[in-house]
Amino acid sequence: MDPHITGTTRLYGLVGDPLTAAKSPQLLNQLFTEQRVDAVCVPFWVNAANLPAFVSGARAMGNLSGMLVTMPHKQRMLALVDELDPTARQVGALNVIRCEPDGRWIGAIFDGVGCVLGMQWEGNHPANKSVLLVGAGGAGSAIAFAVAAAGASNLTISDVDEARAGGLAASVAAETGCDARSGPPDPQGFEIVINATPLGMKANDAMPVDPERLAHGAIVVDIINAAEPTPLRRAAQARGCRTQDGGPMHRGQAVYALRFLGFDYRPDGRSTPDDGPR
Amino acid sequence: MDPHITGTTRLYGLVGDPLTAAKSPQLLNQLFTEQRVDAVCVPFWVNAANLPAFVSGARAMGNLSGMLVTMPHKQRMLALVDELDPTARQVGALNVIRCEPDGRWIGAIFDGVGCVLGMQWEGNHPANKSVLLVGAGGAGSAIAFAVAAAGASNLTISDVDEARAGGLAASVAAETGCDARSGPPDPQGFEIVINATPLGMKANDAMPVDPERLAHGAIVVDIINAAEPTPLRRAAQARGCRTQDGGPMHRGQAVYALRFLGFDYRPDGRSTPDDGPR
Structure with a gap:
């Protein structure tokens, strides 16, 4: 209504x-x-x-x-x-x-803090975790700052445009003090892997990372919001990894955006963070 | 809803x-x-x-x-x-x-044609009637053209600004061929009297016309849309005259305005005129 x-x-x-x-x-x-x-x-x-x-x-x-x-x-x-x-x-x-x-x-x-809030809801909070972020565009930039500010133990940023990844990592390190650097899209050894590229939206897209190299117990967050799981999420699940789609990030950013506009929005009755948007 | x-x-x-x-x-x-x-x-x-x-x-x-x-x-x-x-x-x-x-x-x-449509709904169509219109402002101008075009046998327009009344009467006569002229706000002898002034909206307003001089059987249309009948309508009713408030005109103009926007609006299921807005 x-x-x-x-x-x-x-x-x-x-x-x-x-x-x-x-x-x-x-x-x-x-x-x-x-x-x-x-x-x-x-x-x-x-x-x-x-x-x-x-x-x-x-x-x-x-x-x-x-x-x-x-x-x-x-x-x-x-x-x-x-x-x-x-x-x-x-x-x-x-x-x-x-x-x-x-x-x-x-x-x-609020894409970045929204992504972190969504990860928190799913039990995938990045605090004290080593994080690989693939994609340094608009969404990736927002997520990089927020994941670093949320206390990731270290953050590696990968992008086909290596200079863009390096510039973003330097800004994140300078602004948050997080151990942030750029690097290849190799998930080996990371506790959390985030796909912030569009790879997986189209049928014949390449994988953003090689799922064979995902660490045992790694968490895979794919911000693509599609009806069906992306090939990356399916491959990760087949390896026993916990995965998360773009839904929680979308609802998380809505919580912050609506708070910014003056409204208290709690999707599915979820609690919202006590700390306001930064 | x-x-x-x-x-x-x-x-x-x-x-x-x-x-x-x-x-x-x-x-x-x-x-x-x-x-x-x-x-x-x-x-x-x-x-x-x-x-x-x-x-x-x-x-x-x-x-x-x-x-x-x-x-x-x-x-x-x-x-x-x-x-x-x-x-x-x-x-x-x-x-x-x-x-x-x-x-x-x-x-x-569409205030003018809306007023005529509202009068038609109430059984007060101005065709072949002698009409006194008091008030030559925006609403009065619209009503003058529409009442004349709807076939009033003659139309007298009265306004505190006599030149304005005269100018409007001349335009109406030229455009519609109706016998239109300006004159004093004396209702004697008119079959329909229309108040298109704001007089009656406030408690201490003067009467737009002297109700004592309303003809027997005259119809009084007061376009003021208020919860309570205006003093003019009350006085006219006390003399046995049929009266009409601003509601039918308001709904009538809405029929035309919505038709102009492409919608078929029939307030209370009323029929709408076959002839389109002019």
């Missing part, structure tokens, strides 16, 4: 192109209904060329309280908000904006 | 300031739910100074299909649309915009 809309209802927007697969309006509207919040989330279908004009218009709406931002606007929107949460600065992208009563827009992205 | 909102839901906006008393989101959303239209109407709270910026942004939304326009934007919006329906040109205001797939915005206002 969706919120009851009147003239005084506050607006939350989901801005992107396309929005055909979007799920967040349903999530927010269910939350607003359950918590009796006089607000509604609606899609704003805006293409890349129109984004600046759209933002000027959206800033003219006195009842817009926030926005979720999806493809292709996550990077471009950085320059159109007034303030960046540290999460957005680290990742170089945002996916949620809070519109303050004084008119300031603050952008953030 | 409100529409179920997904990423592909079309948007209709209500733009105005304030919107605290707005009822149209509820009306449209009930219609969308009943007719299983994948659309939702939400409030856009925009002040006068921000209207041009808002419009530029709203034009950047690929899923905005229409807007309802209320105070204080009904006149100012004329210059911000691409095309005006004849109704909007006659009245010099608009309150509904259709956003065409090719990006054109077309503005219209």
